[in-house]
Amino acid sequence: MIAAPEPRVLGPIVLSDFVRYSGASGDFNPNHFDDAHARASGFDSVFAQGMFTAGLLGSYAADCFGPEALRRLQVRFQAIVWPGDVLTCSATVGEAREQDGERRFDVALRVTRQTGEVAVEGTGTFALHPA
Amino acid sequence: VTRTEIPGLAGLEAEPFALVVETGKIREFARATRAEDATYFADDPVIPPTFLMAAAHWSQHELELLAKIPGEPRRRLHGEQEFVFPSGPPRAGTRLHARSRVESAWEREGRRGGSLRIYVLATEYRRDDDTLAAVARMTVVEVEHAP
Numbered sequence: 001m002i003a004a005p006e007p008r009v010l011g012p013i014v015l016s017d018f019v020r021y022s023g024a025s026g027d028f029n030p031n032h033f034d035d036a037h038a039r040a041s042g043f044d045s046v047f048a049q050g051m052f053t054a055g056l057l058g059s060y061a062a063d064c065f066g067p068e069a070l071r072r073l074q075v076r077f078q079a080i081v082w083p084g085d086v087l088t089c090s091a092t093v094g095e096a097r098e099q100d101g102e103r104r105f106d107v108a109l110r111v112t113r114q115t116g117e118v119a120v121e122g123t124g125t126f127a128l129h130p131a
Numbered sequence: 132v133t134r135t136e137i138p139g140l141a142g143l144e145a146e147p148f149a150l151v152v153e154t155g156k157i158r159e160f161a162r163a164t165r166a167e168d169a170t171y172f173a174d175d176p177v178i179p180p181t182f183l184m185a186a187a188h189w190s191q192h193e194l195e196l197l198a199k200i201p202g203e204p205r206r207r208l209h210g211e212q213e214f215v216f217p218s219g220p221p222r223a224g225t226r227l228h229a230r231s232r233v234e235s236a237w238e239r240e241g242r243r244g245g246s247l248r249i250y251v252l253a254t255e256y257r258r259d260d261d262t263l264a265a266v267a268r269m270t271v272v273e274v275e276h277a278p
Binding site: 008010017020021023024025026027050051052054055056058059060061062063066067068069070071072073074075076077100124127 | 156159160161162163164165166167168170171176177179180181184185188189208209210211212213214215216217219220
């Protein structure tokens with residue numbers, strides 16, 4: 001049985017976090033760094049790329065359970081993340097099982113905003129002691 | 132809830148493309164997503180879990196595929212994303228041959244009225260020896276009325 005990891009608190013999230021993710025991912029949708037553009041599109045301000053928030057969750061999970069042990073990650077977008085948000089990544093761990101010739105376990109993952117609202121929810125599968 | 136398959140979409144394909152996983156790009160992506168594991172900053176790192184999203188933006192293949200589906204792009208939302216790594220995430224230096232296709236397309240009634248169209252786009256990433264390194268699966272939801 002794997003112990004549940006400590007949650008990771010990130011933030012306050014700022015505009016430069018979105019800009020850095022734009023550069024790293026190649027997602028240059030201006031709604032994520034150009035406030036005038038975001039307002040003209042009907043939003044209150046710039047906001048996070050969904051995959052930025054999902055990326056925080058994925059990297060948190062990899063840090064907890066091993067980058068090389070990852071076998072599957074699935075994420076669902078639930079709420080928008082705004083500048084100033086403080087995000088908490090957390091995970092719960094399920095029982096180990098046999099799959100494709102190795103021991104694996106599933107994890108339930110989520111990113112919550114400071115309001116308690118879930119921004120991204122996900123599941124992951126990791127190998128136990130991968131070769 | 133009844134799902135109705137939308138005919139003529141499953142199997143649509145985008146142009147194949149290839150990419151080489153680069154160490155510098157891995158580190159940049161690891162920093163941008165606040166990864167801390169030393170693996171990402173040592174020699175021959177594996178990719179962070181959602182790194183292939185970056186490949187999707189560089190190549191635009193999923194957008195190309197979506198453009199082939201009739202409908203209103205402004206009513207489409209990225210609903211879910213999945214990455215599968217049968218033998219773990221690929222390492223820097225790996226050349227990946229990618230091919231995207233519409234895996235499934237169906238319609239159902241939305242909870243708040245109006246219909247929802249759901250498109251699942253799958254991109255397979257294969258190594259030079261044709262073994263499967265990864266599958267990225269993007270679920271796009273199209274609402275009948277603008278959000």
